[in-house]
Amino acid sequence: MRPDILNPIFAESQTLDGVGPKMAKPLEKLGLTRIKDIAYHLPERFVSRRAIADLGEGAEGEQVIIALTATEHRAPYNPGRGPYRVMAQDDAGNICALTYFGRASYTAKKQLPVGEKRWVAGRLDRYGDMLQIVHPDHVEETSAAHLGRMNEPVYALSEGLTQQRIGALVAQSIERLPDLPEWIEPGQFDAVNWPNWRDAMHLAHKDMHKEARDRLAYDELLANSLALLMVKAEGRRRKGQALKGDGALRAKLSLPFEMTGAQKRSVSEIEGDLQQEAPMLRLLQGDVGAGKTVVALEAMLIANEAGKQAALLAPTEILARQHFETLRTMAAPTGVEVALLTGRAKGKEREGLLMGLLQGTIDILVGTHAIFQDSVAYKDLGLVVIDEQHRFGVAQRLALAGKGKRAPHTLAMTATPIPRSLTLAQYGEMDVSRLDELPPGRQAIDTLVVSQDRAEDVIAGVQRHLATGQQAYWVCPMVREANGSFQASDIAAAEARYAELAERFGDDVVMVHGQLKPEVKDANMERFASGQAKLLVATTVIEVGVDVPSSTLMVIEQAERFGLAQLHQLRGRVGRGSEKSRCLLLRGSELSETAQKRLALMRETQDGFRIAEEDLELRGGGEVLGTRQSGDAAFRIADLDQVQQMLPIAHADARLLIERDGGLTSERGEAARILLYLFERDWGVQLLRGG
Numbered sequence: 001m002r003p004d005i006l007n008p009i010f011a012e013s014q015t016l017d018g019v020g021p022k023m024a025k026p027l028e029k030l031g032l033t034r035i036k037d038i039a040y041h042l043p044e045r046f047v048s049r050r051a052i053a054d055l056g057e058g059a060e061g062e063q064v065i066i067a068l069t070a071t072e073h074r075a076p077y078n079p080g081r082g083p084y085r086v087m088a089q090d091d092a093g094n095i096c097a098l099t100y101f102g103r104a105s106y107t108a109k110k111q112l113p114v115g116e117k118r119w120v121a122g123r124l125d126r127y128g129d130m131l132q133i134v135h136p137d138h139v140e141e142t143s144a145a146h147l148g149r150m151n152e153p154v155y156a157l158s159e160g161l162t163q164q165r166i167g168a169l170v171a172q173s174i175e176r177l178p179d180l181p182e183w184i185e186p187g188q189f190d191a192v193n194w195p196n197w198r199d200a201m202h203l204a205h206k207d208m209h210k211e212a213r214d215r216l217a218y219d220e221l222l223a224n225s226l227a228l229l230m231v232k233a234e235g236r237r238r239k240g241q242a243l244k245g246d247g248a249l250r251a252k253l254s255l256p257f258e259m260t261g262a263q264k265r266s267v268s269e270i271e272g273d274l275q276q277e278a279p280m281l282r283l284l285q286g287d288v289g290a291g292k293t294v295v296a297l298e299a300m301l302i303a304n305e306a307g308k309q310a311a312l313l314a315p316t317e318i319l320a321r322q323h324f325e326t327l328r329t330m331a332a333p334t335g336v337e338v339a340l341l342t343g344r345a346k347g348k349e350r351e352g353l354l355m356g357l358l359q360g361t362i363d364i365l366v367g368t369h370a371i372f373q374d375s376v377a378y379k380d381l382g383l384v385v386i387d388e389q390h391r392f393g394v395a396q397r398l399a400l401a402g403k404g405k406r407a408p409h410t411l412a413m414t415a416t417p418i419p420r421s422l423t424l425a426q427y428g429e430m431d432v433s434r435l436d437e438l439p440p441g442r443q444a445i446d447t448l449v450v451s452q453d454r455a456e457d458v459i460a461g462v463q464r465h466l467a468t469g470q471q472a473y474w475v476c477p478m479v480r481e482a483n484g485s486f487q488a489s490d491i492a493a494a495e496a497r498y499a500e501l502a503e504r505f506g507d508d509v510v511m512v513h514g515q516l517k518p519e520v521k522d523a524n525m526e527r528f529a530s531g532q533a534k535l536l537v538a539t540t541v542i543e544v545g546v547d548v549p550s551s552t553l554m555v556i557e558q559a560e561r562f563g564l565a566q567l568h569q570l571r572g573r574v575g576r577g578s579e580k581s582r583c584l585l586l587r588g589s590e591l592s593e594t595a596q597k598r599l600a601l602m603r604e605t606q607d608g609f610r611i612a613e614e615d616l617e618l619r620g621g622g623e624v625l626g627t628r629q630s631g632d633a634a635f636r637i638a639d640l641d642q643v644q645q646m647l648p649i650a651h652a653d654a655r656l657l658i659e660r661d662g663g664l665t666s667e668r669g670e671a672a673r674i675l676l677y678l679f680e681r682d683w684g685v686q687l688l689r690g691g
Contacts, residue, residue: 002677005178009036016172018165026160027169036678039173040636041166042204042213043153047137049121055094055131058124065121065138066090068098070112075105085132086112088120096124097132107159111139119143138163151207170205177201180678183222183671185653194218214646217638220679221647224635225654226672227681232281232430233658238407240279243382245271245305249334250298257439263291266433267298270411273431274302274383280409285418286435287608288572289442292413293323295435296385297330299411304336304363308382311365311403313372315388317342317518318525322547323387324366331364341367341376378403386412415572416565417608419616422643436609444606445575446582449559449599451589458555458584459504465553466508466534470579472553474501475570477561478513478539497557498537508534514541540566542573549577559585559602560595564615567602594618616640 002010012034013019013027024033032038049063058064068088076082084105086098098120100108112118122136137154155166180197182189194215195203203212259267266284273280286292300310312327314320324340331338339362341353356362360379365371381404412430423432450458462472476494498511510524510533521541527533529548536542536551540562554574559567567585574581585599601614635643657663657672664673 003674005180006036006674006677008176008178009034009039009173011035013038013169016169019169023160023165026158029158030156030161035173035176038166038169039177039201040216041155041170042216042637043155045154046151046207047154048151053090054092055090055096055124056092058131060124060126062124063122064124065119067117068096068120069117070098070114071095072114073109073112084108088112095130097127097130098136099127099132099134101135153205174202174205180674181671183668183675184218185656185668188649188653213637214642217642218646218650219675220635220637221643221650222654222672223675223679223681225647225651226657227676229651229654229658236278238279240277240407240409241308241382242277243274243303243306243308243409245274245302247305249301249305249336252334253297253301253330254333255294255330259294260291260435260437260439262286262435262437263295266295266435269431269433270295270299271302274299274306274409279407280411281430282411283430283432284411284413284435285423285432286413286415287417287438288415288569289438289576290435291439292387292415292435293326294330295433296387296411296413297327300327300364300383300385301331301334301336303383303409304334306382308380308408309357309360309363309365309378310383310385311367311371311378311381312385312387314366314368316541317344317368317522318546319387320366320368326547327364327366336363337361338364338366341365341371343368343370345370372403376403380405381408383409383411386410388414416569417612419613422616434609443575443578443580445554445571446580447571447585447603447606448582449585449587449603452558452586453589455557455586458586459501461584462501462535462553462555463504466505469550470553471528471531471534471536471548471551472555473542473551473570473573474535474537474555475542475557476537476539477558494537494539501535501537505535509537510535511537512541513539540570542570546573547576548573550579552577552579552581554581554583555586556583557586558588559599560587560591564598564601564611564618567598568606568608568611571602571606 013032014021014024016035016038019027027033027038030041032041047063049065050058051065052058053066055066058066068090070086070088072087074085074087076084084100086100086108087095088098089095098108098112119138119140119142120133120136121138122133125132125134152163153167153170155163155170157163157166177198182196184194192211192214194200194211197215197219200209200212200215203209204216270280270282270284273282284292284295286295296312300312303310312323314323320340320342324338328338337356339353339356341350345353353362353365354376357365357376357378365378370376384403462474465472474497476497478494494513495511498509502509510527512521512524512528516524524533524536525546528536529546531550552574554571556562556567556570562570571583574583583602585602587595587599591599597618598615601611605611638646657666657669663669
């Protein structure tokens with residue numbers, strides 16, 4: 001149960017003055033549904049502006065306020081692919097472009113009618129020979145001289161919100177904050193000269209107050225470390241079962257390749273964990289094609305040799321079916337029974353599977369979230385393998401772990417190499433094995449960067465490629481918005497590209513994206529995997545798990561919009577067979593310095609761990625850490641530098657509290673319990689209570 005002291009700030013945002021159903025919608029798009037969410041919606045930056053009467057007075061890069069009159073609206077030639085520009089002039093007749101990207105163009109149409117003067121506040125820059133202000137911070141009908149004050153906070157917005165409105169709501173939210181007891185270790189608190197929690201919340205909205213920001217970031221890192229360590233501590237307390245295999249089943253495996261040293265080392269680490277009564281909680285981290293599936297099979301066969309069942313959980317049905325086929329083929333010489341359970345299993349098929357699990361005739365079960373539903377019972381589950389660990393929350397993992405007579409061992413896997421500096425933040429409760437070698441004989445993939453202007457030449461090249469009997473992917477970007485939906489322009493662009501390619505190649509083309517009905521998506525994927533279709537147009541839904549060895553060409557459109565990790569994962573869909581593979585990165589004409597570095601690095605290396613480290617440096621902590629994973633709250637406050645500097649200290653403080661200072665029953669522990677709920681790591685509290 002949440003501590004009563006927090007109830008006022010967990011109230012819905014509609015309890016604030018001026019927030020009705022209409023205002024609640026844009027707040028919800030930003031995830032600001034409660035008072036505490038708004039209070040923690042910290043400014044992205046602070047600006048000080050200078051009012052000018054003539055554009056010629058402004059310096060390039062300066063924050064200015066100026067009266068402008070819109071003269072023309074210029075929509076991009078291809079909607080969704082270029083900027084929307086409003087041409088405007090000052091009183092002296094100087095021209096400036098007000099530039100908008102994405103859905104912000106709708107705001108521009110409303111705020112800047114042609115022929116009417118508006119006060120515009122923003123950063124004055126130059127694009128070619130033209131002055132421009134990209135995404136103005138303010139557009140007002142009356143004088144905006146009040147915007148010239150020092151250190152004005154600038155907040156992230158959604159359509160329907162203004163800086164003034166969100167600022168007023170933040171002020172209301174801050175006033176409702178309670179005084180909370182201190183959860184930071186006294187020696188640490190005294191050493192850093194940080195304000196208390198309530199003062200830090202006030203100061204963080206006033207200016208770039210380093211001590212206040214550091215304090216709030218540390219709170220978030222401490223809450224995360226506490227919850228992860230509590231999961232680990234609880235796992236050690238739970239009664240597990242030692243699994244000792246005799247090697248009989250593994251000896252029957254007939255692998256067509258020699259396992260790498262990293263694979264053998266990982267199997268040895270896993271085998272050592274399985275022989276302990278304390279349930280294993282280990283992360284197997286490997287690059288694209290590093291051979292995680294073989295390691296997972298070895299682990300599951302150890303469980304089978306010990307007379308126990310094993311289950312493999314995959315995030316999508318496509319990936320589950322692929323794992324099932326791979327494991328069934330590889331394990332055939334051993335005689336173990338491998339079965340598949342997804343949400344599509346109905347009637348007698350499902351009943352037969354459930355009976356086989358209960359009676360123990362099924363040794364290895366592969367499936368989606370369906371495998372931990374209440375109706376699914378195992379005779380004796382000894383090992384759980386979770387693929388693409390980041391797609392599942394802690395609660396889902398614990399639900400599956402509760403299926404065993406005793407706590408089963410857990411092996412989590414991820415195909416996304418994680419920088420060492422973030423491993424502690426994301427997987428602090430797990431031991432880690434790294435597959436940092438690729439199997440011998442795996443060919444390098446030729447990676448080329450091509451201008452988007454040459455798309456027609458690329459299509460002609462795809463046609464020649466398909467004529468040889470090989471297959472290809474064509475990937476289009478699709479960005480998820482704050483409310484979980486996708487940008488309409490992205491969906492339209494992907495479908496338009498599919499229509500264009502289908503007109504050229506007919507039934508040889510199929511399309512897969514997250515907005516398709518599951519049965520349509522699966523049918524299209526099956527046509528491609530079976531070779532009936534030669535070209536798959538897709539979004540990042542194929543980023544992991546898709547394995548079609550005859551696909552040897554990957555085209556990624558608007559590659560500059562993808563992160564390095566995504567580009568690396570997508571490139572890894574080819575190069576999986578004996579034929580030489582290529583990856584073409586289609587880039588736009590306007591590239592930022594970061595985008596140029598990303599694409600250059602993709603040409604230079606295929607080392608996923610190096611790419612992950614470089615991606616972290618190029619993107620910064622906000623973009624990497626701010627991605628919300630299913631079931632686990634993301635870092636909203638801590639940036640990359642704060643994580644790298646303070647996470648080890650926060651982790652040590654959390655360990656001290658749990659192992660020495662009485663856990664959550666001590667005085668400081670009671671305060672830490674409040675912290676866990678505040679940052680919604682309350683699953684850690686629920687776990688200790690057996691919930």
